[in-house]
Amino acid sequence: MRRFERKKNIFRNKDALGESYQPESIEERDEEIDSYMDALQPIVDGWEPNNIFIYGNTGVGKTAVTEYLLEVLQEDLDEYDDVDLSIVSLNCKTLNSSYQVAVQLVNTLRPAGGEISSTGYPQQAVFKKLYQELDEIGGTVLLVLDEVDSIGDRDELLYELPRARANGYLEETKVGLIGISNDFKFREQLDPRVQDTLCEREIQFPPYDANELANILESRAAVAIKEDGYDQAVIQLCAALAARDSGSARQALDLLRLAGEIAESNDSERITEAEVEEARAELEQERVEEGMRELTAHGRLSLLAVISKAAKEETPCRTRELYEEYTALCESAGMDTLAQRSVYNHLSDLRMLGILSAKENRSGSRGNYYSYDLDVPFSSAVAAMDDVLTLDREIETIRDIASMNNIG
Numbered sequence: 001m002r003r004f005e006r007k008k009n010i011f012r013n014k015d016a017l018g019e020s021y022q023p024e025s026i027e028e029r030d031e032e033i034d035s036y037m038d039a040l041q042p043i044v045d046g047w048e049p050n051n052i053f054i055y056g057n058t059g060v061g062k063t064a065v066t067e068y069l070l071e072v073l074q075e076d077l078d079e080y081d082d083v084d085l086s087i088v089s090l091n092c093k094t095l096n097s098s099y100q101v102a103v104q105l106v107n108t109l110r111p112a113g114g115e116i117s118s119t120g121y122p123q124q125a126v127f128k129k130l131y132q133e134l135d136e137i138g139g140t141v142l143l144v145l146d147e148v149d150s151i152g153d154r155d156e157l158l159y160e161l162p163r164a165r166a167n168g169y170l171e172e173t174k175v176g177l178i179g180i181s182n183d184f185k186f187r188e189q190l191d192p193r194v195q196d197t198l199c200e201r202e203i204q205f206p207p208y209d210a211n212e213l214a215n216i217l218e219s220r221a222a223v224a225i226k227e228d229g230y231d232q233a234v235i236q237l238c239a240a241l242a243a244r245d246s247g248s249a250r251q252a253l254d255l256l257r258l259a260g261e262i263a264e265s266n267d268s269e270r271i272t273e274a275e276v277e278e279a280r281a282e283l284e285q286e287r288v289e290e291g292m293r294e295l296t297a298h299g300r301l302s303l304l305a306v307i308s309k310a311a312k313e314e315t316p317c318r319t320r321e322l323y324e325e326y327t328a329l330c331e332s333a334g335m336d337t338l339a340q341r342s343v344y345n346h347l348s349d350l351r352m353l354g355i356l357s358a359k360e361n362r363s364g365s366r367g368n369y370y371s372y373d374l375d376v377p378f379s380s381a382v383a384a385m386d387d388v389l390t391l392d393r394e395i396e397t398i399r400d401i402a403s404m405n406n407i408g
């Protein structure tokens, strides 16, 4: 008996919903594209390029628009013999300093075999090697540093590179920097001198609303899914869910893709709204679990305390009461407890991760205090906890209480 069989009921080209797919057209970004083109115009005119800073949350099209526009730019520049543009792109996600970015750039530019090691050189020596490589290229070079916020405050390269020509390190080559950041705070935390140069031109990509997401999804679904495999209601639902949460096209596409996979494994011919809901719950749980993997054992217990309170319908709940709940859980699990302060820090981290929400209450003479609540569905949180903690008995009790209260 054959055990693998090709499934063909839903997708036409599932890759078109994936991470690496480059869309044929960009929807809903006309304004941003106009500003972006305007910022790139000096290259076409043969002048020194602007440095450009692009920012916005993940999934709002920063990378897609950049790739699309730079491709168009290169095509259109074929018209002009006197502009020689090279584009060097680097995703900085795994690089956390200017030093590492510079090493990586040198190694991208050098032919195989000429790579340098990622440790052991003084920073300035690596920068010099980079300038040499860039100067070899000649013409105009656009350096695209995607997810550049990973380098944190070790941002020296962003200061020095735009000044390399003025400082006599570059003679043949004009360099422009495009920095792309998922984190707006990155810009504020940059050295003011870096802000002045890197952010010469700034373009913000706002989150998408439900209509915009529906249009993006629609044009992608037409490529990815069979004509009868989806309908407007499914597109609208994916768009609405993603708009309400993040405004991210990535999230909307992930929803549609997973819903399609679920429909496929159900052997149905068309994605239903129920399957979108199922996909949402699954993705949400994945996100919560991802956040939880980062937590220490006591971070998880602090969260379990909130979950336990939620099961009893006692959230939003003050930190002091959460600490009591936490202590009880530790006792029941035979674990030592942390001091109150540390648990408060864990709660605040959980809020940063988007797993908890917090409200500040003013209480006159006794000062302000916070009360916390779950910011993810109860069922996702419990299921994720079940996967990462070995507190079966405690979690079962919480589940029992929740079901008595009709929560879940």
Ligand code: ADP
Pocket (backbone or CB within 6 Å): 018, 019, 021, 022, 023, 025, 026, 027, 028, 029, 056, 057, 058, 059, 060, 061, 062, 063, 064, 065, 216, 249, 250, 253
């Ligand atoms: P960011 O770089 O801002 O995190 P991406 O550019 O990677 O976001 O976009 C996430 C996904 O959504 C990609 O698959 C991308 O092709 C798609 N996408 C985002 N914006 C648009 C758009 N305006 N039109 C078409 N597809 C888009």
Ligand code: MG
Pocket (backbone or CB within 6 Å): 059, 062, 063, 064, 146
């Ligand atoms: Mg990106």
